[in-house]
Amino acid sequence: MCTFKFFRSKGNGEKLNIEEEGDNKFSDISFKKSTPKLVNKSSNKEQTKKFSIIFQFIFGFLKSLGIFILIGILMGKEIGLVYAPISMVKESRVEENKPTSKTEILENEFGKLLEDIEKYEQQILILQKETKTLTNETKLLDSEIQQANLQIKALDYQISSLTSEIEKENKRLSENSSEIAQRKLVIEELLAEEYVNNQNSQIGKLLATQNLSDFSQDLNYQLSLRANIENQLKEIEKIKQILNSQNEELKNKKSDLEILLSLKQEQARILALKKEEKDKLLAITQGMESKYQELLNQSQKTVEELKSQIFSLRSGEELTFEQALEYAKYANEKTGVRTSLILAVLDKESNFGKNNGKCNYREAMNPKEIPYLMQITEELNTDPNLVPVSCPILSDGNYGGAIGPAQFLPSTWLEYRDLIEEITGKVPSPWNPQDAFLAAALYLKNNGADSRNYNDEKIAAAKYYGGGKWNYYLYSYGNRVMELAAFYEEQINNLNNKLILENIETYLSFKGINGLKEKLIF
Numbered sequence: 352m353c354t355f356k357f358f359r360s361k362g363n364g365e366k367l368n369i370e371e372e373g374d375n376k377f378s379d380i381s382f383k384k385s386t387p388k389l390v391n392k393s394s395n396k397e398q399t400k401k402f403s404i405i406f407q408f409i410f411g412f413l414k415s416l417g418i419f420i421l422i423g424i425l426m427g428k429e430i431g432l433v434y435a436p437i438s439m440v441k442e443s444r445v446e447e448n449k450p451t452s453k454t455e456i457l458e459n460e461f462g463k464l465l466e467d468i469e470k471y472e473q474q475i476l477i478l479q480k481e482t483k484t485l486t487n488e489t490k491l492l493d494s495e496i497q498q499a500n501l502q503i504k505a506l507d508y509q510i511s512s513l514t515s516e517i518e519k520e521n522k523r524l525s526e527n528s529s530e531i532a533q534r535k536l537v538i539e540e541l542l543a544e545e546y547v548n549n550q551n552s553q554i555g556k557l558l559a560t561q562n563l564s565d566f567s568q569d570l571n572y573q574l575s576l577r578a579n580i581e582n583q584l585k586e587i588e589k590i591k592q593i594l595n596s597q598n599e600e601l602k603n604k605k606s607d608l609e610i611l612l613s614l615k616q617e618q619a620r621i622l623a624l625k626k627e628e629k630d631k632l633l634a635i636t637q638g639m640e641s642k643y644q645e646l647l648n649q650s651q652k653t654v655e656e657l658k659s660q661i662f663s664l665r666s667g668e669e670l671t672f673e674q675a676l677e678y679a680k681y682a683n684e685k686t687g688v689r690t691s692l693i694l695a696v697l698d699k700e701s702n703f704g705k706n707n708g709k710c711n712y713r714e715a716m717n718p719k720e721i722p723y724l725m726q727i728t729e730e731l732n733t734d735p736n737l738v739p740v741s742c743p744i745l746s747d748g749n750y751g752g753a754i755g756p757a758q759f760l761p762s763t764w765l766e767y768r769d770l771i772e773e774i775t776g777k778v779p780s781p782w783n784p785q786d787a788f789l790a791a792a793l794y795l796k797n798n799g800a801d802s803r804n805y806n807d808e809k810i811a812a813a814k815y816y817g818g819g820k821w822n823y824y825l826y827s828y829g830n831r832v833m834e835l836a837a838f839y840e841e842q843i844n845n846l847n848n849k850l851i852l853e854n855i856e857t858y859l860s861f862k863g864i865n866g867l868k869e870k871l872i873f
Contacts, residue, residue, distance in 0.1 A: 464504055506614055688795045691837075695838075696795065696815060697788060700791075716761075720761050720762055721761075723760075724740075724752075740752045767793055
């Protein structure tokens with residue numbers, strides 16, 4: 352509520368002053384009105400009364416208007432609180448989604464590359480299932496060429512990213528090495544100071560001093576020097592441990608970089624081969640479908656050729672494709688992993704046991720793996736010196752040492768040994784074909800291949816070869832295995848169809864029914 356004071360001013364003219372008491376923006380408002388010099392008192396009172404009524408009316412109006420404006424402002428703010436934050440949130444979300452650094456931009460580009468590679472992967476799968484015609488084969492080669500180009504770009508990104516990480520790791524190593532050097536200098540100074548302080552014995556100092564307080568201070572100072580030296584030594588030891596860890600990490604990253612560079616070379620080689628294959632195809636067929644079909648019949652690997660293949664094992668045994676197929680079917684029944692995928696992995700790893708390795712464990716195997724090899728050979732009563740192991744592949748690491756047709760490291764074999772024994776009912780051997788096929792299938796199953804989904808199978812295959820670095824091998828080893836799996840799937844189907852045909856012919860011959868065979872459609 353507002354209180355007003357009315358008073359008259361002295362002078363020739365009459366002035367009405369109105370002062371508002373209280374916290375209001377309309378304070379100290381004065382209305383002045385000039386009046387004639389000759390007026391009577393009653394007239395003045397009437398005029399004052401009228402003016403007061405008018406003022407109160409005007410003030411009431413202004414007050415109401417002020418309240419209305421205030422309500423409008425408050426309502427405006429309330430409306431703003433409802434809608435404005437939503438707009439701000441949207442803007443902030445847009446800002447959050449925008450890449451803010453070079454690293455984020457590169458990561459987004461890498462993600463798009465992987466999406467494009469996946470699109471071509473799906474396109475290739477569709478084309479592979481379509482009827483083999485010149486047009487489809489050309490489209491397939493074009494898709495494979497485009498995919499290979501994108502894979503090279505993806506590898507370039509990984510190489511660049513890893514190179515940057517190596518540079519940062521080198522910088523951290525340098526900083527930690529500098530810190531150790533600085534702390535050593537501090538220790539040298541502390542030791543020199545301690546040496547000076549220790550020139551006189553404590554007893555001599557005690558006898559020489561006339562104040563026990565000074566002696567106590569000197570003793571405390573020496574103790575603090577010793578504590579400081581010990582603390583510096585402890586810190587140096589901690590930094591050395593960090594340096595060792597950083598050196599190991601740097602070594603791994605450099606090894607990864609070599610792998611990526613090797614994969615890029617391999618991918619470039621594949622790209623060149625695909626381009627050459629397309630050029631040859633167009634040159635030979637001259638765009639004619641009939642010539643392509645003739646070429647297809649000549650180049651296609653027949654079931655008879657596969658059946659006649661013989662794989663020499665380390666033990667001197669001979670493994671035919673039909674035997675390898677039986678081992679793969681057995682492993683498929685026990686694990687649910689596709690027969691063709693098992694064949695593809697064993698083919699890629701060791702050519703079904705033909706290439707178990709040409710190195711000795713002493714020169715090729717990681718020292719950590721040797722005790723496990725000794726355990727395996729002792730259980731099987733085998734001389735480890737006569738066991739061939741895989742040789743190191745420089746681009747894949749510093750060690751080889753894989754054993755048997757499945758090419759397991761000894762430690763990995765021991766992880767699966769008991770499970771294999773539980774399934775087969777006998778002590779397993781990594782050099783026994785049936786046990787090796789089963790071991791490979793179990794490993795693939797543990798990595799998701801039993802889903803029979805294309806991507807899951809490819810990832811499982813990459814993990815089979817690359818372990819924790821499987822993502823490096825997804826589009827190299829993974830793709831090669833899946834291509835082999837598609838090939839073996841086709842041959843298995845052809846073989847099954849041939850067996851069905853042979854069984855029908857036998858049945859018809861036995862029944863003496865003629866002419867029915869021509870009516871059957873396969």
